Structures are given as structure tokens and as C-alpha cells.
Amino acid sequence: MTERKSNCPNCGAPIQFRYSSSVQTVCEYCKSILVRTDLDLQKVGQVADLPPDPSPIQIATEGKYGNRNFVVVGRIIYQYEQGGWNEWHIVFNDGASGWLSDAQDEYAISFRKDVAKLPSQAEAKLGKDFRWDNVAFQVTSRTLAHYLGVEGELPFQYWDKTDVTFIDLRSSGGDFATLDYSDALPALYIGKAVDFDDLRLQNVRRFEGW
Amino acid sequence: MPTPNAPSGPNPSKAASEVHVRSLTCPGCGGPVSLRSFGQAVNAACENCHSILDAQDPNLKILQQVKATEKFWPLIPLGKRGKLRGTVYEAIGYQYRRIQVDGVTYGWSEYVLFNPYQGFRYLSEYDGHWNYVSPLRSLPKALAGVSSQYLGQTYRHFQTSDAKTSYVIGEFPWQVRVGETVEVTDYVAPPRVLSSETTGDKETTWSLGEYMNGSDLWKAFSLPGEPPPAIGVYENQPAPLGDLPKSIWKWCAAFLVGAVLLVILNAATSHEKTVFNRSFSFDTSATGEPSFVTDVFEVTGRSAPVKVETDANVNNNWIYLNYALINEDTGQAYDFGREVSYYYGRDSDGSWTEGSTHNSVTLPSIPPGHYFLRIEPESDRGHGTIAYTVTVSQGAVVVSWFLIAIALLVVPAVMLTWRSMSFEHLRWQESDHPKTSLNLSQISSGDDD
Numbered sequence: 001m002t003e004r005k006s007n008c009p010n011c012g013a014p015i016q017f018r019y020s021s022s023v024q025t026v027c028e029y030c031k032s033i034l035v036r037t038d039l040d041l042q043k044v045g046q047v048a049d050l051p052p053d054p055s056p057i058q059i060a061t062e063g064k065y066g067n068r069n070f071v072v073v074g075r076i077i078y079q080y081e082q083g084g085w086n087e088w089h090i091v092f093n094d095g096a097s098g099w100l101s102d103a104q105d106e107y108a109i110s111f112r113k114d115v116a117k118l119p120s121q122a123e124a125k126l127g128k129d130f131r132w133d134n135v136a137f138q139v140t141s142r143t144l145a146h147y148l149g150v151e152g153e154l155p156f157q158y159w160d161k162t163d164v165t166f167i168d169l170r171s172s173g174g175d176f177a178t179l180d181y182s183d184a185l186p187a188l189y190i191g192k193a194v195d196f197d198d199l200r201l202q203n204v205r206r207f208e209g210w
Numbered sequence: 211m212p213t214p215n216a217p218s219g220p221n222p223s224k225a226a227s228e229v230h231v232r233s234l235t236c237p238g239c240g241g242p243v244s245l246r247s248f249g250q251a252v253n254a255a256c257e258n259c260h261s262i263l264d265a266q267d268p269n270l271k272i273l274q275q276v277k278a279t280e281k282f283w284p285l286i287p288l289g290k291r292g293k294l295r296g297t298v299y300e301a302i303g304y305q306y307r308r309i310q311v312d313g314v315t316y317g318w319s320e321y322v323l324f325n326p327y328q329g330f331r332y333l334s335e336y337d338g339h340w341n342y343v344s345p346l347r348s349l350p351k352a353l354a355g356v357s358s359q360y361l362g363q364t365y366r367h368f369q370t371s372d373a374k375t376s377y378v379i380g381e382f383p384w385q386v387r388v389g390e391t392v393e394v395t396d397y398v399a400p401p402r403v404l405s406s407e408t409t410g411d412k413e414t415t416w417s418l419g420e421y422m423n424g425s426d427l428w429k430a431f432s433l434p435g436e437p438p439p440a441i442g443v444y445e446n447q448p449a450p451l452g453d454l455p456k457s458i459w460k461w462c463a464a465f466l467v468g469a470v471l472l473v474i475l476n477a478a479t480s481h482e483k484t485v486f487n488r489s490f491s492f493d494t495s496a497t498g499e500p501s502f503v504t505d506v507f508e509v510t511g512r513s514a515p516v517k518v519e520t521d522a523n524v525n526n527n528w529i530y531l532n533y534a535l536i537n538e539d540t541g542q543a544y545d546f547g548r549e550v551s552y553y554y555g556r557d558s559d560g561s562w563t564e565g566s567t568h569n570s571v572t573l574p575s576i577p578p579g580h581y582f583l584r585i586e587p588e589s590d591r592g593h594g595t596i597a598y599t600v601t602v603s604q605g606a607v608v609v610s611w612f613l614i615a616i617a618l619l620v621v622p623a624v625m626l627t628w629r630s631m632s633f634e635h636l637r638w639q640e641s642d643h644p645k646t647s648l649n650l651s652q653i654s655s656g657d658d659d
Binding site: 051052053054056079081082083084104105106126127138140141142170171172173174175176193194195196197204205206207208209210 | 228229230231232247248249250251252266298325326327328329330345347348349350351359360383384385412413414
């Protein structure tokens with residue numbers, strides 16, 4: 001798919017996709033949620049006002065995962081018992097797309113992994129062990145997250161959500177995995193917990209007094 | 211196509227890129243509440259009325275009303291910034307927690323530190339002992355109540371207890387309540403401590419603490435005065451001698467092996483060879499100068515010990531021989547005296563003997579050359595004639611220096627180990643395993659060998 005410039009069907013503002021495989025974006029001006037079809041952009045929803053956001057990351061933040069450069073193109077915003085939490089959609093310069101999650105400044109990078117049979121919510125109890133990609137994972141937290149909104153480009157349609165269960169797993173070697181129960185079938189994301197410094201982020205937000 | 215109803219110009223998401231500090235009013239007492247974490251914290255406890263507030267709520271809804279019956283003053287005031295491990299952190303929260311062990315209550319302080327990019331870190335303080343605490347990215351493998359493995363290091367179980375929050379002020383990244391209890395388990399590998407906290411719903415969070423000196427913190431946070439003195443031995447306090455007791459035994463062992471090898475080499479390469487053997491007699495009743503010199507004999511090879519043996523037919527008497535081994539070439543003299551005495555008899559306990567008719571002495575490190583002996587015998591007058599034989603041999607194997615070397619090596623090692631074991635005893639006395647038998651491996655900093 002070639003990069004196209006078009007306009008918001010709601011307010012007419014220019015809409016540009018940074019990532020050719022993006023399926024959905026949000027108009028920066030009128031916050032309409034727009035889904036890309038073969039022909040045009042269709043408004044499917046509207047992002048409500050978001051609470052003040054303390055993440056140092058923003059759309060267009062650039063960083064590195066190992067030696068690979070990425071840029072942040074979108075995000076899904078959740079809220080849970082421990083506050084806000086962002087799943088930033090990141091796109092690598094080799095075309096791959098992944099997720100940089102930021103919960104209270106604890107960071108992890110993960111990639112969608114297609115696994116034939118994934119455990120149900122009930123099966124993935126706290127402390128339960130699973131093995132994917134030859135890594136032994138253990139369920140460390142189960143979170144009922146409340147979907148707050150989206151920003152920027154996403155690789156799939158994601159807008160009509162309410163409460164979503166996430167089950168996080170960790171290994172003894174810094175590996176990180178999430179089971180996402182947003183849809184009828186669970187999705188698995190596997191990656192690594194990362195330090196802020198390791199990400200070597202550029203174009204981050206500024207904080208008053210820091 | 212509709213005209214954009216938003217202004218063109220800077221990207222609106224860029225315009226919002228600076229995050230501002232919020233200052234709100236406590237709904238409990240009307241006092242000011244500073245929110246220093248830009249909204250990352252979940253709860254904020256009013257410093258004035260101690261109400262626990264929902265920091266995520268724009269109106270700071272009261273989550274818990276607290277009647278504070280006691281007050282604690284954090285040693286690091288909230289809002290103070292300090293540089294730790296190269297990153298500036300601000301103290302934004304403080305809690306005092308207590309545990310009960312065998313009917314005794316122990317309390318400690320915990321500080322929440324925040325950096326808007328790096329997130330949350332913690333400091334804990336007990337009796338002047340500090341720990342810098344970070345959340346873990348990997349999952350330790352715990353053998354409950356025994357040990358825990360984290361990044362290849364073994365941590366020994368120290369204590370499991372129920373920690374109750376007694377006092378809270380400032381911001382916390384979790385739901386904090388006064389009176390709430392969590393199960394805290396510490397595993398130690400000084401200077402680090404691996405801690406797990408398990409809440410009622412059985413979710414466990416892990417953190418890693420690193421022992422810090424109060425003075426380093428005082429410097430980092432530019433605090434006035436002196437930090438409180440550290441009292442006693444803390445669970446993950448590094449031993450003052452560090453790994454020395456362990457490494458000294460390694461060195462000891464290496465040196466001993468070396469010494470043994472040298473002795474073996476010495477024994478293998480030296481062949482004992484008699485270079486002089488003569489018999490003399492000493493007339494105890496004779497008058498005049500008793501001293502005389504012997505024929506010249508040769509000591510060959512390298513500088514090596516020379517053994518001088520004296521055999522005398524003493525029979526309930528003694529002979530004392532003043533010897534000088536003199537190098538004919540250089541004039542260098544080695545003076546020494548030997549007594550040969552042999553007594554025997556019979557008394558109420560039966561027969562007895564004392565002494566020997568043989569005496570041996572080794573002179574260390576005699577250079578090769580031509581030598582002779584000057585001998586001056588002495589004894590009591592009237593003992594008749596005492597016959598004696600003098601034998602000089604070279605290439606003798608000497609083990610005495612080896613025994614001295616062992617003592618020099620082992621004595622300080624034993625002393626250091628003893629000091630170290632008393633320190634470890636004090637450490638483990640405070641644990642769930644006060645009678646843990648101590649061994650050397652425990653004295654080390656817990657490395658996995």
C-alpha cells in the first residue's frame with residue numbers, strides 16, 4: 001500500500017499515514033477515529049477527552065530496541081487500578097510493527113506472536129507456567145483494564161472497547177509476555193522488559209521543573 | 211470537501227508536550243497537596259490531615275480518612291531531589307511500616323522516589339541502615355523459605371513477616387492504606403536484598419535493594435547534618451571484611467600448595483652427602499686451650515642448608531661444643547654451640563633416661579666453598595675422656611621453615627575468619643534462621659560457586 005494523503009471525513013484536516021500497514025488513525029484536530037478502507041477513510045467513532053497524561057513518550061518519539069530504530073505512530077490508552085497505562089504502537093524502519101508498553105514508567109517492548117492454542121483467562125492463573133519461544137514464563141499479574149481511548153495509527157481496528165483483561169507473564173531472564181483478551185480469541189505478545197535508558201529515546205516530552 | 215475547522219500550524223500533540231505540575235487542595239482539610247509525579251502516582255496522602263486521596267481523581271476523592279495517633283518526620287523531606295546512580299530522583303512519598311517478631315515490634319521507613327522518565331525507586335531505612343530499592347524486570351525463582359535465584363545469584367532466605375503500614379504521607383504508585391498488611395519476604399546476598407511483597411489477592415511484586423551508607427545519601431540529597439548512626443548489623447549489610455576471609459583462604463591454599471611443591475622439589479633435587487666425618491676425644495681433666503681446628507672440607511653446589519651432627523659417648527654426663535664453621539676463602543664464620551647430654555637412672559617410678567647421645571643442627575643457606583670447623587669442647591672436670599664424632603653433611607631437607615610459613619599463613623586467616631563469622635552470626639541472629647550453622651561459603655557475598 002503506498003503512502004497516501006487524504007483528509008478527515010469529519011473536519012477535512014489533512015490525514016497522513018506514517019506506516020503503510022496502519023488500518024486506523026485518529027484525526028489530530030477533531031479526534032475522529034478513522035478507519036482506512038480501499039476507497040477512503042471512514043469515521044467510526046470519536047475519542048473522548050483524555051485525562052492528563054504523564055507518559056514521557058509521545059507520537060513521533062524515536063528510539064532503539066537493540067540496534068533497530070523505531071518510531072512511535074499510535075497508542076491505545078487504558079486505565080486500571082494502578083493508574084494510566086499506554087500501549088504505544090511502534091514501527092521499525094524494516095517495516096515491522098510492535099508495541100512499547102508504559103505503565104508507571106515501567107517499559108516493555110513486545111511483538112504479536114501467533115500461537116495455535118492460547119490459554120483461556122481462567123487457565124492463566126497467577127503463578128501458572130507457560131512456555132513459548134522456548135522461554136519459561138510465569139503469570140505475574142492479571143489486570144482488568146478500562147479502555148480510555150486511542151491516538152494515532154494502529155495496525156488493526158480498535159475503538160469500540162470497554163473493559164479488557166490482560167494477563168502479564170515474566171521469565172527469569174527479562175522476557176515479558178502479555179495475553180490480550182480484547183477479542184474473542186486471545187492474542188499473545190512476547191518481548192522484553194526494558195530500561196528507559198536502553199530505549200535511547202528522542203523527542204520525548206518535557207516535564208515542568210525537570 | 212469541508213474546510214478544516216481546526217487551525218493549521220503546529221501539531222497539536224507537540225503543543226501539549228510539556229507536562230505540568232499539579233497543585234490541588236485536600237478535600238479533607240483544605241490544605242495544599244503537591245502532586246509531584248505528574249499523575250503517575252495512584253494515591254496521595256495529605257501531609258497535613260493524613261487523608262489518603264485518589265491521585266487519579268481531579269477532585270482528589272478521599273479513599274481513607276486517617277486519625278494519625280503518631281507522627282513521623284521523613285529524614286529526606288518530600289520534594290527534595292538527589293542524584294542516585296547517575297539519575298536525579300525526587301522524594302515524593304513516605305511510609306512507616308512495622309512488623310512483629312516474637313512479640314517485639316520493629317519499624318522502618320520507606321521513601322518513594324520519582325523521576326518522570328525512569329519512574330519509581332525506593333529507599334528504606336532501619337536503624338540508620340539504608341537500601342536503594344528498584345523494581346525487578348525478571349522473575350526470581352524462589353524456593354519458599356529457603357533461597358531465591360535472581361540473575362544467576364543465590365539469595366538466602368532471611369525473614370518472612372507481615373508488614374503493616376502505620377503512617378503515610380505523599381504520593382504512592384500503588385493503593386496504600388494505613389493499617390493494611392502485606393507479607394514481606396527478604397532473601398539476602400549482601401550487599402543486596404531481594405524482597406517480595408504478597409498482597410491479599412496473592413499477587414507478588416519483587417524488588418531488589420542495594421545497601422547504602424547514610425553518608426552517601428546525605429551527600430546525594432545535600433541533606434544538612436549527619437545521617438543517623440547505623441546500629442547493629444543489618445540483613446544485607448556488606449561484611450566489613452568483604453570477601454577477604456574467603457579469598458585469604460584461597461591465597462593460603464595456593465601458598466601452601468606452593469610451599470609443599472617447593473619442599474618436594476627440594477627433597478627430590480637434594481641428595482644428602484657427607485662432606486666431613488671425624489672422631490675426636492676430649493680429656494676432661496686436661497689443662498690448656500681445648501679449642502682446635504679441623505681439616506678443610508668442601509661444600510659444593512648452591513647455597514643450601516648444612517647439617518652438623520654430633521655423636522658423643524656421654525654417660526650420665528655432658529659435653530658442650532662451641533662450633534664455628536669458617537669459610538676458608540672468605541673468612542665468614544658461623545658460630546653455634548651444641549650440648550650433648552645423656553642421663554639415666556632408676557627411681558621409685560622405675561627407670562628413666564634424659565637426653566641423647568646424638569645432636570643435630572642445620573645451618574640454613576651456607577654458600578659453597580672450602581670450610582673448616584673450629585671446635586671448643588667443654589664439660590665438667592673429672593669425667594674422663596669423652597669421645598665424639600662430628601659429621602657435616604649438605605643437601606639436607608629442612609621442613610622447619612615450611613612449618614613457620616604455615617603458621618604465618620594460617621594464623622591471620624583464622625583470625626579474619628573468626629571476625630567474619632561473628633559478624634555473620636550477628637546478621638543471622640535477626641533472621642528467621644538464628645541458629646543457622648555458619649560456614650565459609652556464607653561469609654562470601656553470595657556468589658554462586
